[in-house]
Amino acid sequence: MSHPAPLPADATLADAGEFGLIAELTRLFTSDENVLVGPGDDAAVVRVRHGHVVVSTDLMVEGRHFRRDWASAEDVGHRAAAQNLSDVNAMGGVATHLTIGLAAPPDLPAQWALDFARGFAAECAAVGASVVGGDVTRADQVVIAVTVIGRCEQAPVLRSGAHPGDVLALTGRQGWAAGGLAVLGRGFRSPRVLVEAYRRPEPPYAAGKIAAQAGATALIDISDGLMAEARHIAEASEVAIDVDTSAFEVPEPLQAVGAALGADPMAFILGGGDDHALLATFPDSAAVPDGWTVVGHVREGSGVTVDGSEYDGPTGWTHF
């Protein structure tokens, strides 16, 4: 393969050209012994052990899922990877390989694409996954398409396995990213810990597999909001779920944001996504692994209630 010279710092995608950009991007992705052919051919070739392979895909659109003035390119890369790695976590699996599609305007700085890819690769490396392929093309706005492949050593844990009598449990920060997003939306940059939580989530990557091995009956990651995901479990499992707000400790920064914005901080916890916390059901409290908090109960019936009542606050995110 020919290796074009490194791009000048102010190069745009149009300057870099498709093949120049691909060459630069490809240098950023590490490989491992299960990647037999990486980027550069018609397809990547990976070695897969016989068994359960999980596959998920997600889109991120500029102006909708991220803003270039609210997060650095590297942050957006971390977020894009985290969102997809989290989907494998939510099956009880471990991510192994990812592909990226990047559609972007020709005047996008090539450096943005490279920094994005650097953040993406770093997030993947944190769980031992490799980027094995991708595509770049021109579009009116930045659209990022990621597909992740992973494997489950045990049976994957679906949304549909919750039973009446199970407990609902949560692990990972929840509401922090929503608090950070609310702050950014008002033009502020603090509390910094919340803004950083939005820019670079820290999903509990090890927790999905541990939950699966501990006998979780249902498992989902919170990307559309806690209430929305609880509803997904309730619908798929044909059960009712009651969320117990007294179980949540409202962290100090969320209390501060709530006070400053005149909002109930519990709304961030119940409505927020983007932290990629995990929500699971377990047969009883004794089965709940360390690091998880019991936040509700599964009953006969349908729908999701909060402290036994209908909830009329924000419940999540809609894509259209």
Next chain:
Amino acid sequence: MSHPAPLPADATLADAGEFGLIAELTRLFTSDENVLVGPGDDAAVVRVRHGHVVVSTDLMVEGRHFRRDWASAEDVGHRAAAQNLSDVNAMGGVATHLTIGLAAPPDLPAQWALDFARGFAAECAAVGASVVGGDVTRADQVVIAVTVIGRCEQAPVLRSGAHPGDVLALTGRQGWAAGGLAVLGRGFRSPRVLVEAYRRPEPPYAAGKIAAQAGATALIDISDGLMAEARHIAEASEVAIDVDTSAFEVPEPLQAVGAALGADPMAFILGGGDDHALLATFPDSAAVPDGWTVVGHVREGSGVTVDGSEYDGPTGWTHF
């Protein structure tokens, strides 16, 4: 899962909503015994035999890779699937599972998305592959992101294996789609056979595996133009390739379009992509399987020539 009522015929994506649209789309995708969990959970779960798994991803952007007035939604679905299935073909593999991401404006008719998905699913079914997951979201223009997973029963055939002394061979229609695109670009709708070749390509799906088993040394599908793909083989293999134009029979409709537009029909054949023909090198003519035509030779050196000379016609497609 709840099943919303079917959408009214004039519903937009905004009317359908994300979950309504996903429910409608999911109905269109068939499954098979290797799909353990299809669309609807955090990730799909597929059964994979131990061995070589190939993965590829591609983006299609409205106005750049397709126009809604030049092809029906169903045609665009066929094309999007064909483009990706062809990448697996070009490794000598067989596609097994695909994911689709659809970013679209909220006023896109929901029927367009459904017809697109119907065409996509039909093309996948033609090779026995299943759609196992996807994502939909809002964007300013339609962007389609597809990832395909497949398997190779033998070692995958890369771009990098051509040797001096090999013959270059082609299978599948070549130049037809480019002819159709040229016709559409001038506002015409005939020759119909070329327009149809553009709208709904017919890649030689069985040919990649056969070529691999026949000992192909390099293999690529023609999506960026014959000359561009020959160059990819030459660069990756560090060889020179000479294309012999006398080997091509120029089909009558391409002659007609050339005459009507004042263009050399050979430019469609050498520069055109979109048919997803396969280009391969074999150790000698005797190894070339039925249905392939020897169209050139591999020599020591670098670069791609036509009839022994530099070629200055259109060579392909650039993404920025």
